[in-house]
Amino acid sequence: MTTSAKIRVCVAGATGWAASALCQALVQTDDLLLVAAISRKHAGDNLQEVLSLDTPTPVPIFATVEEALQIPCDVFFDYTAPDIAKHHVITALRHQLHVVVGTSGLTDDDYREIEQVATEQQRAVLAVGNFAISVVLLNKFSEIAARYMPQWEIIDYASDKKPDSPSGSALELANRLAKVGQPAYTIPVEATQGYKATRGATINHTQVHSVRLPGYVIALESIFGQESEKLILKHEAGTSAVPYVKGALLAIRQVHTLTGLKRGLDQVMTF
Template identity: 70%
Template sequence: MTQQNKIRICVAGATGWAASALCKAIIKTPDIELVAAISRSNAGKNLSEVLSLDTEKNIPIFATVEEALQVPSDVFFEYTSPVIAKHHILSALRAQRQVIVGTSGLTDEDYASIEAAAHDSGRGVLAVGNFAISVVLLNRFAEMAARYMPHWEIIDYASDKKVDSPSGSTLELVSRLAKVGQPITTIPIQDTKGYPETRGAAINHTQVHSVRLPGYIVSLEAIFGMESEKLILRHEAGSSAEPYVNGALLAIRKVQLVKGFRRGLDSVMD
């Protein structure tokens, strides 16, 4: 493969836990080239040195998206925080980049603005709450279950250090289930005796319960119930970021074909 055929990528949040694992994998991937990065705490440095990448190439780290987008690239990979993610994404679309969103915590309103911007720019955005194949399968199975089991709730587990609640994976699952239908709640939440808040938060009519405690990394549990039976679908993440790498590489290759806005890795899978 020639240098010209490589997919050039800029990674925002490149020194973070998941993004750094992705950067290390990109260096070993012949059809993708890492050309720029964003990390305010490491601005002005060489990403190759900061992450001890297996390359002598100088990969500049910038403090802002405006600086990073001065470097020619094809794909912008957003992996920072919900505080700045929307600004990054809209800036990348204005600069005619294809965009992948790995940041969690963006709201439906944020995504509505992003979808409109993607259509206006003629570019594509692929928003993925979780790149792990196990989560992709959980989403698919949950959509199937919701068609036959009309009662469901979601439990979202994460470390006590996770600032957003619920997780991006949970929001993506809720969005998918909402397209299937609304779950049945036998007793309306407002009629709960005692403390209705303990029944969780209703997001698109699905009750979501978020647990934030030391010892958890990221877990997601969708529970479906019917009379005398229940189905539990659970994703459990380990301490390594490796499960997210293959899905992220797939997203980088597939986003080239996306126009407008798509949500979920499976939306671009064969």
């Protein structure tokens, strides 16, 4: 990839809610070029027509990653589902592409496998649980809080239609907090009297609770406590996909500066 050439992008899950907004933005840029898309539902169609993209260039839609990657590109962006995302990412890496992952639900084991392939191929995977700048800030502030307040838990909220639980944002936050330390619960979860499941799932030593109800879009909350005081940090999303587009474009533009697996949009941001 030269500095003067446009960065060629393939988007998997291109007709989804967030990905379609990203595709609309991609064709408005001067430095990025949307060259291919993956959508099993619209395979064989032209994304330009499906999304009414303001571009004269056709964007073919394929059913599989293997078909899509026959078209040369530089960055593979995955906005699909966890049951197929790992295959997409590993296939793209083995095609010598850099990868941005926006898909929720991939596990730490999935990412360990992905990291191994990325390192072998000397390519980058930037996994972002949430591209909204407010979530990046929540993660950063939470890491600071965990250094000074000994107990914390995470709550993630989403619509009743969201199939994965917890969200990718919650998983990323739990992963980050684990690098700071472990919460010192007064009563260990295993010593809970009654129904231990009400204490949530233990993920990287942090209790994570997921709410899935109509009326919610996406929200993420980290709660920190110590004697006689508490701190609540919360991100709430509206119904528009706009907050995720700016961060996704930044990830696409900067992923080539990395090597191996990196988690979080802050990996390509300056603080």
